[in-house]
Amino acid sequence: MSMPALATFRHYLKTILETSGRRLVPALLLMPAVGVLEGVGVIMLLPMLALIGLGESKGDGGLHAAIAAAFDALHLPLNLETVLIVFAALMVTRRLLSRWNEVLSATLQQDLVWALRSRFYRALMAARWPFFTANRSSDFVQALTTDMNRIGHGCAHLLRVTATLMLLAAYLVPAMLTAPTLTGLTLAIGALVFAVLRGRIRRASLDGERITHITNGLYATVSEHMAGIKVAKSFGAEARNLQRFERITGDIRDLLLNFNRNVAGAQLWFSLGSTLIFCSFFYVAVRWFQLPSASLLLLILIFARMMPLVSALQQQTHHLAHMLPAFASYRDLLQRCRAATEIETADGCTHQASFPLREEVRFVDVGFRYENQNEGSLEGLSLNLRANQTTALCGPSGAGKSTVADLLLGLLSPQTGHIEVDGRVLEKSDHRAWRSTIAYVPQETFLFFETVADNLRWAAPEASDADLWLALDQAAAADFVKRLPQGLDTVVGERGVRLSGGERQRLALARALLIKPRLLILDEATSALDTENEERIFAALEALHGSMTILIIAHRLTTLRGAERIYVLDGGRLAQEGTHEALATQPGLYQSLLKHQDPA
Numbered sequence: 001m002s003m004p005a006l007a008t009f010r011h012y013l014k015t016i017l018e019t020s021g022r023r024l025v026p027a028l029l030l031m032p033a034v035g036v037l038e039g040v041g042v043i044m045l046l047p048m049l050a051l052i053g054l055g056e057s058k059g060d061g062g063l064h065a066a067i068a069a070a071f072d073a074l075h076l077p078l079n080l081e082t083v084l085i086v087f088a089a090l091m092v093t094r095r096l097l098s099r100w101n102e103v104l105s106a107t108l109q110q111d112l113v114w115a116l117r118s119r120f121y122r123a124l125m126a127a128r129w130p131f132f133t134a135n136r137s138s139d140f141v142q143a144l145t146t147d148m149n150r151i152g153h154g155c156a157h158l159l160r161v162t163a164t165l166m167l168l169a170a171y172l173v174p175a176m177l178t179a180p181t182l183t184g185l186t187l188a189i190g191a192l193v194f195a196v197l198r199g200r201i202r203r204a205s206l207d208g209e210r211i212t213h214i215t216n217g218l219y220a221t222v223s224e225h226m227a228g229i230k231v232a233k234s235f236g237a238e239a240r241n242l243q244r245f246e247r248i249t250g251d252i253r254d255l256l257l258n259f260n261r262n263v264a265g266a267q268l269w270f271s272l273g274s275t276l277i278f279c280s281f282f283y284v285a286v287r288w289f290q291l292p293s294a295s296l297l298l299l300i301l302i303f304a305r306m307m308p309l310v311s312a313l314q315q316q317t318h319h320l321a322h323m324l325p326a327f328a329s330y331r332d333l334l335q336r337c338r339a340a341t342e343i344e345t346a347d348g349c350t351h352q353a354s355f356p357l358r359e360e361v362r363f364v365d366v367g368f369r370y371e372n373q374n375e376g377s378l379e380g381l382s383l384n385l386r387a388n389q390t391t392a393l394c395g396p397s398g399a400g401k402s403t404v405a406d407l408l409l410g411l412l413s414p415q416t417g418h419i420e421v422d423g424r425v426l427e428k429s430d431h432r433a434w435r436s437t438i439a440y441v442p443q444e445t446f447l448f449f450e451t452v453a454d455n456l457r458w459a460a461p462e463a464s465d466a467d468l469w470l471a472l473d474q475a476a477a478a479d480f481v482k483r484l485p486q487g488l489d490t491v492v493g494e495r496g497v498r499l500s501g502g503e504r505q506r507l508a509l510a511r512a513l514l515i516k517p518r519l520l521i522l523d524e525a526t527s528a529l530d531t532e533n534e535e536r537i538f539a540a541l542e543a544l545h546g547s548m549t550i551l552i553i554a555h556r557l558t559t560l561r562g563a564e565r566i567y568v569l570d571g572g573r574l575a576q577e578g579t580h581e582a583l584a585t586q587p588g589l590y591q592s593l594l595k596h597q598d599p600a
């Protein structure tokens with residue numbers, strides 16, 4: 001094993017130790033117990049053979065005498081019936097222990113998978129927003145599904161390797177006692193065969209790495225294709241998508257075939273080697289050592305049992321080597337997730353009381369630049385959101401409006417300047433508590449493949465039906481929900497695909513209003529609505545005026561008329577501020593944006 005693979009293996013063992021708790025001890029104790037029972041069972045064959053007149057007790061390393069003494073000590077007669085009963089009892093106990101061990105192993109495997117999944121999802125939920133924009137979500141899905149299955153199977157293989165080694169040791173004891181030199185010689189040749197096959201095990205590990213990499217691509221491709229299937233159909237790009245998909249799945253097929261070919265090749269070499277070892281062993285035992293027939297029969301039986309075990313050991317080692325890259329990739333992603341942690345725990349946060357937002361939110365000289373940008377998205381921005389008033393933000397595309405929303409949400413932090421809430425500087429440690437007072441409605445709505453009611457209650461699980469209808473009413477959504485075949489119990493489809501764009505937006509707004517936020521941010525949240533419905537929503541928001549602080553980001557400037565204050569951004573800087581009436585009459589960016597929208 002290479003150094004990095006060895007380090008990964010060490011971490012893997014450590015993780016199993018951490019997640020298995022006290023269950024690992026009985027699992028580890030059961031394995032030698034099974035081995036001992038198996039070994040004693042095999043030794044019992046000696047008196048059986050002797051009792052039917054096959055061979056004599058000489059040349060068996062004193063095993064026969066030891067068995068006779070044991071029977072004597074237990075006051076058992078050494079006859080065929082008793083020997084068979086003892087043999088059967090040993091084998092039944094061995095099977096029962098094996099079964100218990102298998103259940104324990106499966107439990108250890110599932111505990112490991114559960115713990116790793118939960119550990120990873122916890123870290124993911126606690127990660128900062130920029131981490132999600134910098135990574136592919138399909139990589140997370142892969143880590144939680146395919147990789148995790150491989151990691152779980154790896155645990156099963158590891159336990160099987162341990163059990164197989166114990167069984168092999170159990171067989172070796174009687175073999176060593178019967179014919180030490182011969183057994184030692186056979187072992188040495190067996191080790192040589194394993195050494196020859198080492199290269200193949202390394203190749204299995206490399207295949208495992210490539211599989212991890214290519215399956216990443218498969219997940220990313222499928223999720224991109226599914227997200228853009230409508231556009232792909234409109235472009236007639238189905239065939240191109242299919243081509244890309246088949247290229248990746250073809251690579252996966254080739255890699256897996258390669259892996260299986262590798263395992264089968266190793267098996268072939270192994271069986272050739274073992275046949276050769278067996279023939280040489282038999283020849284040497286008969287011609288050189290002249291072993292008595294009972295001992296020879298016993299040894300043949302032992303080796304006949306050991307061969308499939310060694311073969312299984314070789315296969316299990318292959319699978320283990322193939323799994324390790326999945327664990328390495330999982331660990332790497334987990335570490336990156338943890339490095340991006342914004343909070344200690346992703347568990348529920350209900351600190352609304354810490355930020356009642358009584359006076360205002362102030363941006364003071366705020367500057368922000370994304371990692372891969374040359375110029376800042378925002379520079380020296382100062383603005384003021386008065387509590388219980390409506391503030392609007394507008395400006396050309398790329399002016400920095402959504403960046404302001406992300407800063408306000410605490411998803412990003414200012415690199416220069418700061419944000420104050422009621423005079424208190426908003427620190428990174430405050431972000432979660434502060435966010436719990438906010439409802440954010442983006443342009444792209446996000447709905448689950450659930451009913452209307454489930455989608456609404458996702459934000460407020462305790463809400464009654466009356467609360468849901470009130471929020472729907474405020475969001476001008478009650479009429480269309482009433483018309484749905486099952487009303488609140490209608491399933492909206494994946495990402496709300498069974499609703500129109502405007503209906504989705506109104507549902508998203510209703511969900512935001514349901515939590516009665518102190519601050520409501522609407523980022524192009526009504527862009528998919530017709531004028532009539534948009535006006536109905538703004539009329540409904542007007543009704544909330546005085547009880548909620550609202551920030552509206554919109555391109556359609558007519559929707560901003562009701563705002564107490566409008567900030568106009570241009571190139572990340574504040575270009576103008578004022579009311580709609582004042583800005584509309586002043587020469588400047590706002591007036592020109594207005595003219596472009598309403599040339600009449």
Ligand SMILES: Nc1ncnc2c1ncn2[C@@H]1O[C@H](COP(=O)(O)OP(=O)(O)OP(=O)(O)O)[C@@H](O)[C@H]1O
Nearest residue numbers: 133370372373377396397398399400401402403404
């Ligand atoms: N995650 C990101 N990484 C790098 N640059 C980004 C990122 N998000 C936005 N930007 C850049 O920051 C600038 C401001 O973007 P922002 O989305 O805030 O503009 P906007 O005014 O909301 O635009 P629009 O009206 O088109 O939505 C743009 O130049 C954009 O390319």
